[in-house]
Amino acid sequence: MAERGLSVDHVTIWRWVQHYAPLLNQRLRRDLRRPNRSWRVDETYIKIAGSWAYLYRAVDSAGSTIDFLLSPKRDLTAAKLFLRFALSGTGGRRPRVINVDGHPAYASAIFDLKQSGELSRRCRCRPSPYLNNIIEQDHRFIKKRIVASLGFRSAEGAWRTIEGYEAMHLIRKGQIRWLPKSDVIGQRQFIHKLFGIAV
Numbered sequence: 079m080a081e082r083g084l085s086v087d088h089v090t091i092w093r094w095v096q097h098y099a100p101l102l103n104q105r106l107r108r109d110l111r112r113p114n115r116s117w118r119v120d121e122t123y124i125k126i127a128g129s130w131a132y133l134y135r136a137v138d139s140a141g142s143t144i145d146f147l148l149s150p151k152r153d154l155t156a157a158k159l160f161l162r163f164a165l166s167g168t169g170g171r172r173p174r175v176i177n178v179d180g181h182p183a184y185a186s187a188i189f190d191l192k193q194s195g196e197l198s199r200r201c202r203c204r205p206s207p208y209l210n211n212i213i214e215q216d217h218r219f220i221k222k223r224i225v226a227s228l229g230f231r232s233a234e235g236a237w238r239t240i241e242g243y244e245a246m247h248l249i250r251k252g253q254i255r256w257l258p259k260s261d262v263i264g265q266r267q268f269i270h271k272l273f274g275i276a277v
Contacts, residue, residue, distance in 0.1 A: 096235065098273075099242025105272045106245055107167065109254050113138040115174040118213040119161070119184060121152060122221060126230045133220070133240065134160040137213045142253050144168065146244050148237050158187040165196060175202045177209045219247055 079086045116139035121132045132152045136144040145164040149156040165172065178184040184203060191197040223243045230236035249268065252259025257268055 095242050096238045099238050099245065102269065102272065103241040103245040106248065106254065106268075109256075109268075110248065111142065111253050111255050112171055113142050113144045113168060114140060115171065117144060117164075117173040117176045118210050119164075119176055119178050120210055120213045120217070121149075121181075122217045123152075124148075124221075124224055124230070124236065126233055126236045131233065131236070132156065135213060135217065135220075136160075136164045137216050139212065141212050141216060142251065143216070143244065143248050146240070148233065148240060150233070152181070152183070154183040154186050157181070157183040158190060161187055161191055162196065165191075172198050173201055174198070175204055177204045177206050179207050179210055180205055220244065 117136050118139065119134070119136045121134045123130050123132055125131070129150075132149045134147045134149060134156065136146070138144060145160075145167050147156075147160040147163050149160070161176075176184070176188060185205070188197060188201065188203040192199050192201060220240065220243055224230075224240070227239060230239065248254070249257070249265050250259070254265075254268060257264050
């Protein structure tokens with residue numbers, strides 16, 4: 079903004095993020111590449127208004143983000159809700175294997191979703207911290223942005239901000255169907271197109 083001769087308060091930037099980040103995340107979903115059928119699921123923790131919350135995330139074996147969900151608890155209900163949420167955004171493409179860490183809630187959640195028919199009965203739950211290194215590395219980008227933002231004062235503000243971080247991470251990772259990972263100008267034009275801004 080300074081390069082353009084504009085003086086903008088940091089609160090204005092925060093308001094832009096709160097308004098436009100969810101829109102960006104929602105609008106780019108139709109242009110995403112479909113994930114493969116080998117998922118890595120994990121959660122990381124973040125602090126919101128002095129209390130710990132859990133950011134559930136899933137990526138495929140190539141590192142492409144499938145989905146994410148912020149939850150106040152780390153339990154069976156949260157794990158099942160997140161898996162349902164992730165399944166709803168894949169266009170009916172169900173995983174053949176879900177790699178998880180040692181958290182026992184995932185195995186129970188996967189079993190319940192198989193019983194209800196939301197997951198294929200052939201879907202395997204594979205507890206393997208080693209295979210989850212892909213998602214552990216992917217957490218780093220999001221955590222780095224969260225640390226730089228100096229924390230959150232509300233769950234809603236945290237969720238909206240994280241939606242923006244995740245949306246930009248999807249674009250930078252090259253998950254848009256027709257947009258190469260290295261095409262920074264194309265990425266900017268894609269965002270302009272999503273918001274109807276003349277390039």
